Amino acid sequence: MSLPVVVGVDGSEGSLRALDWAVAEAARSRLPLRVVHASLWERYEGVHDVFDTERPSEEIIAGRLVAEAAERARRLGPGVEAEAVVLAEDTVTALVEESREAALVVLGSRGRGRVAGMLLGSVSLSLAGRSRCPVVVVPAHPSGPPAHPGRVVVGISDSVTPAPAAVFALERAAVRRGELVAVRVWRSPAHGPMGHPLISGSPAASCHREAEEHLEEVLERLDPTGSSGVVIHRSVVRGPTHQSLIEAAEGAELLVVGARRSTGWHGFRLGPVGHAMLHYAPVPVAVVPDARSR
Structure with a gap:
C-alpha cells in the first residue's frame, strides 16, 4: 500500500x-x-x-x-x-x-x-x-513571479553520491513532467589572490571548475540513463548558499533542500541553510532528511 x-x-x-x-x-x-x-x-x-x-x-x-x-x-x-x-x-x-x-x-x-x-x-x-x-x-502568502509550471529547484550537497534531497527533487519534477534546476554553490578560497571565476589559473576559476565537475558527477549518478524524462538544468553559482538558493527558487513550484541535523539538548535542529529557506524562500520548501528513520 x-x-x-x-x-x-x-x-x-x-x-x-x-x-x-x-x-x-x-x-x-x-x-x-x-x-x-x-x-x-x-x-x-x-x-x-x-x-x-x-x-x-x-x-x-x-x-x-x-x-x-x-x-x-x-x-x-x-x-x-x-x-x-x-x-x-x-x-x-x-x-x-x-x-x-x-x-x-x-x-x-x-x-x-x-x-x-x-x-x-x-x-x-x-x-x-x-x-x-x-x-x-x-508559504501563507506567495511572493515573487508566477511559478514556472513543473519547475523544481534543488541544492546539491558536497557528496558525490546523490543525496536524498536530490532524489526527492527528481521524483517531484518527474511527476510534474517538468524540469529540475540543480544548483551547486561555491565559495571563494579564504586566502590567496582572487580573480574572476572564468580567468584561467586563478583560485576562483579553479573553484568554479571543481564545482562544475562535482555537479556533473552527481547528476550522472542521479539519472544516468535519463529514464526520468526530466530536463535537468545546471546552475553553478558563487556566493552564500542561502542567498543563491532563494534567488534560484524564484518562479519555481518547489525548492528542495537537505536536512543536515545536529544533535542538541532538545533533540534535532535544522542546519542554517534549511532554517533560512523556511524563513525566506518565496515558494513551497521541501526539507528532506538525510535518511528515513522509523
Missing part, C-alpha cells in the same frame, strides 16, 4: 493553502491523502486560556474542522483517496509520529494563535527539524 501525503490542518488560511497543495501533490503522484488535526493544536499555539470554560468543546471544533477540510479535498481532488482524522496529541508530536508512515508531510508556514503574525510558525519549524520523511512548508 502506498504511503500517504499527510497534511496538517488547523483552520487557518495558511493550513488551507497547505491542504490545497497537498491535494494537488497527492493527485499527481497517485497517492492517498491523510488530513490530520491534532486536538491540542490551538492550546499548543496559545489561542485559548486553558482556564476558559466557556469556549466550545475542542472535540466539536476539531470534528467540524476536519469534516470541512475533507470536503474541500474531495472538491479539489475528486480522484484522490482521502481520510481525515483527529488526534488527541500535541501537534508536533502527532505529525512527527505520522511522518514515520508517510510519503511526505505538508503544512502551512503559519498556524493559528499568537505566533500567526510571525514569518514562520513554531509547528512548521519544529516539525521540519524532527520529521522522519520529507516535509513541505507552504
Whole structure:
C-alpha cells in the first residue's frame, strides 16, 4: 500500500493553502491523502486560556474542522483517496509520529494563535527539524513571479553520491513532467589572490571548475540513463548558499533542500541553510532528511 501525503490542518488560511497543495501533490503522484488535526493544536499555539470554560468543546471544533477540510479535498481532488482524522496529541508530536508512515508531510508556514503574525510558525519549524520523511512548508502568502509550471529547484550537497534531497527533487519534477534546476554553490578560497571565476589559473576559476565537475558527477549518478524524462538544468553559482538558493527558487513550484541535523539538548535542529529557506524562500520548501528513520 502506498504511503500517504499527510497534511496538517488547523483552520487557518495558511493550513488551507497547505491542504490545497497537498491535494494537488497527492493527485499527481497517485497517492492517498491523510488530513490530520491534532486536538491540542490551538492550546499548543496559545489561542485559548486553558482556564476558559466557556469556549466550545475542542472535540466539536476539531470534528467540524476536519469534516470541512475533507470536503474541500474531495472538491479539489475528486480522484484522490482521502481520510481525515483527529488526534488527541500535541501537534508536533502527532505529525512527527505520522511522518514515520508517510510519503511526505505538508503544512502551512503559519498556524493559528499568537505566533500567526510571525514569518514562520513554531509547528512548521519544529516539525521540519524532527520529521522522519520529507516535509513541505507552504508559504501563507506567495511572493515573487508566477511559478514556472513543473519547475523544481534543488541544492546539491558536497557528496558525490546523490543525496536524498536530490532524489526527492527528481521524483517531484518527474511527476510534474517538468524540469529540475540543480544548483551547486561555491565559495571563494579564504586566502590567496582572487580573480574572476572564468580567468584561467586563478583560485576562483579553479573553484568554479571543481564545482562544475562535482555537479556533473552527481547528476550522472542521479539519472544516468535519463529514464526520468526530466530536463535537468545546471546552475553553478558563487556566493552564500542561502542567498543563491532563494534567488534560484524564484518562479519555481518547489525548492528542495537537505536536512543536515545536529544533535542538541532538545533533540534535532535544522542546519542554517534549511532554517533560512523556511524563513525566506518565496515558494513551497521541501526539507528532506538525510535518511528515513522509523
